[in-house]
Structure formats: C-alpha cells, structure tokens
Amino acid sequence: MTRPAPSPAAAATRPIVDARGLWKRFGPLTVLKGVDLSVAERELVFIIGPSGSGKSTLLRCLNRLEEPDDGSIHVDGIELLSRATDINAARRRIGMVFQSFNLYPHMTARQNVMLALRKVLKQERAQAEEAAARALDRVGLAERMDHYPAQLSGGQQQRVAIARAIALEPRVMLFDEPTSALDPELVGGVLAVMRELRQDGMTMVVVSHEMAFAKAAADRVVFMADGEKLEEGPPAQIFGDPRHERTRAFIRQID
Numbered sequence: 001m002t003r004p005a006p007s008p009a010a011a012a013t014r015p016i017v018d019a020r021g022l023w024k025r026f027g028p029l030t031v032l033k034g035v036d037l038s039v040a041e042r043e044l045v046f047i048i049g050p051s052g053s054g055k056s057t058l059l060r061c062l063n064r065l066e067e068p069d070d071g072s073i074h075v076d077g078i079e080l081l082s083r084a085t086d087i088n089a090a091r092r093r094i095g096m097v098f099q100s101f102n103l104y105p106h107m108t109a110r111q112n113v114m115l116a117l118r119k120v121l122k123q124e125r126a127q128a129e130e131a132a133a134r135a136l137d138r139v140g141l142a143e144r145m146d147h148y149p150a151q152l153s154g155g156q157q158q159r160v161a162i163a164r165a166i167a168l169e170p171r172v173m174l175f176d177e178p179t180s181a182l183d184p185e186l187v188g189g190v191l192a193v194m195r196e197l198r199q200d201g202m203t204m205v206v207v208s209h210e211m212a213f214a215k216a217a218a219d220r221v222v223f224m225a226d227g228e229k230l231e232e233g234p235p236a237q238i239f240g241d242p243r244h245e246r247t248r249a250f251i252r253q254i255d
C-alpha cells in the first residue's frame, strides 16, 4: 500500500499520533476514561502514573493490541480503528518495545532483526541482512550481531529489540517500561540509545519510571491516574510545580 507524501506544511502541523476520547473496559473495570493523547512529529512524550492507571493499556490501544471501546486514533493520518484500515500496514508505522524483549533464543541478534524485515517488509535476504546490520549498528551492537540472546546482557537484548523495531522505519516508537526488567547497571545503555533516537528525530511515547531521563529528554510529561489524564506539561512544570494533588503525591513518593 503506497500513500502520497504529505506536504511539508501538513507534516509540520499534523500530529503523528492523535488519539481522542479513548475508552477501554475490561468487564466491570473501566481502565481508560476518555483519554486524549496527541504527539507531534519529533516529540518525546513521557507518561507517568501509579501502577494500574492505564498506561500500558493506552500504549497497547495506540498499536491496536487492545481494541478501545470508544474513541478515535489517527497515526500518521491513518484512522486505526476504521474497518477500512489495513491494520498490519498501519502497525508497520508504529514500533513497540516492551519490558520483556521477546527475542527468539535460537536466532542471533541479526537474525532476529532480519526476521522482522523479511516477514513484515518482505525484504530479500541480502537487503534484510544489510538493514539489520545498520539497525544494530545504530544501537551500538555492530560487534555483537552474531551473538545469540543468551550471550548478550539484558541491556544488549533490549537494544536488539529496539533495533528490530527501528529497522522497520516506524513513524513513532512506543516504549512500555523498557528498562524495568534490567539490572540497574544496564539501564543507562538503553536510555542512551533512546536519547540518540530522539536526537535523530524519532517521535516517541515512553512509559517509564526513569524520572531523570524524563527530566532530561522529555518534551512533555503526561500524568495518568485511574484511567484519566489528570495533567500534562513540560517536565519542569510537572516535576517542579504540579497542579494536581494526585500528581504532587505521586512525585513526592517517587522522589
């Protein structure tokens, strides 16, 4: 499926992610209560909030891993929830990195990345080999391409997972607690890769507890509680002068 290139003016003003009024229920539990989220091109939006507030569900809706009960989601101008949308084509524009890396243990780093390129983008072997090498180089793993996951640290495995996502050249990257499963000494390497991606102009939505990273790298911080977006603003405002009592309490407790 091809699409016309957007005009530069439209690309500058149109958000890459535009979610409006998202509702999600699991049985009797209402997990998202009319959440709006708009992410501009090249913006890094950081989502914080107590456990169970709906952060993961929101990210999963943005990739349609969860089906919202109501609302609309445009990604790069495509309505994800429309029946007419080819969801697999739309998902190619959305990279996702989870807490668990989900690499195939019997495949090397490069083979893991290649598999995505061959399956999703239907690339020929030689082309996929080259693109996988480039992506692994971007995450600082050029020397480890032929290692198996078990021969890599958790941080390196997560960087392979990031390489696998960026190799598909997504329009936006969603990160759900990408460093939560890592030993503390391995967190920095993953955050450094994320910072570099941002410098390269990647649009990113990050759910994480790494508040120092949010302060240093986020353009905007969103605070969620009980399925609602209670507050959002620049990191200096959210961390330094939160308006909402729930935000203040959350920030006091993580400090």
Ligand code: ADP
Pocket: 026, 029, 031, 049, 050, 051, 052, 053, 054, 055, 056, 057, 058
């Ligand atoms: P967070 O990522 O902010 O911790 P989640 O989005 O994972 O929050 O979860 C929000 C709420 O939805 C929690 O109460 C969780 O137990 C519930 N939940 C999430 N996924 C499901 C599911 N598939 N089925 C039932 N309940 C779920």
Ligand code: MG
Pocket: 055, 056, 057
């Ligand atoms: Mg979560």
